């Protein structure tokens with residue numbers, strides 16, 4: 001109801017379903033750190049009352065008159081975006097996630113911590129038969145955020161890839177990269193996560209708070225994905241890249257990057273970032289996850305215990321993603 005406040009039951013009249021929209025009966029909805037940022041209005045774009053939730057798994061309950069390819073009863077998912085303009089160059093090229101006027105599921109709209117949620121049909125992805133539904137929600141934001149860079153930058157099975165931060169995003173990245181065929185290294189500061197990282201697909205681990213250990217890994221990696229939202233000594237990490245290597249950011253750290261340009265120039269290294277993924281890439285990811293039995297590790301709370309679920313998220317102890325259930 002207000003920035004930083006507790007979550008309370010809230011009803012609203014969604015009006016008539018527009019011709020391009022779909023209504024989903026929500027079965028499960030993952031909690032993403034962005035939900036917390038929006039509830040706390042950290043980014044200054046929240047509108048209250050705010051209904052969070054953008055890792056939705058559910059069943060199509062109704063479709064608008066112009067919707068094709070989706071029917072009542074189909075099992076579907078919805079992520080960060082709930083509508084695209086469909087007309088801009090990015091949309092026409094299949095990069096809808098880069099559409100500058102794309103609508104966020106929880107930005108000036110009501111999201112999936114609910115019985116029902118609505119979105120434009122173009123943003124909804126059908127769940128392949130056989131995918132575990134309870135754990136699938138986190139694939140729609142956390143999962144696609146770490147899967148999309150593998151597609152965008154053509155990560156190869158012969159590449160050596162490192163993941164910084166083994167949490168909600170990082171633990172899925174380890175599984176994807178291992179199945180992708182890469183040699184995978186996990187950077188983590190948590191002793192208890194080291195062993196789990198190895199179980200989830202890392203071949204090696206390095207302590208992200210031990211400068212000597214990181215220095216010793218100089219010139220090791222083709223690609224590094226950072227999922228953390230805190231400031232690290234990025235120059236130290238840049239030097240762990242091989243020539244032509246890439247340091248890629250998907251964790252939204254608010255502090256500006258402090259990077260030495262010589263390390264980029266001399267070894268032709270790159271620094272980049274990317275948001276979620278297009279609906280086509282989400283569909284590809286779901287097939288890949290099914291094929292390789294990749295599942296987010298989750299803790300499930302009933303939707304009615306959403307405040308307890310957020311306390312758990314804030315504690316930083318969740319292993320590794322929290323899912324709210326209406327079932």
Ligand SMILES: [Zn+2]
Pocket residue numbers: 084085086087088089090091096099100101102
């Ligand atoms: Zn567009």
Ligand SMILES: [Zn+2]
Pocket residue numbers: 032033034035054080141142
């Ligand atoms: Zn998210």
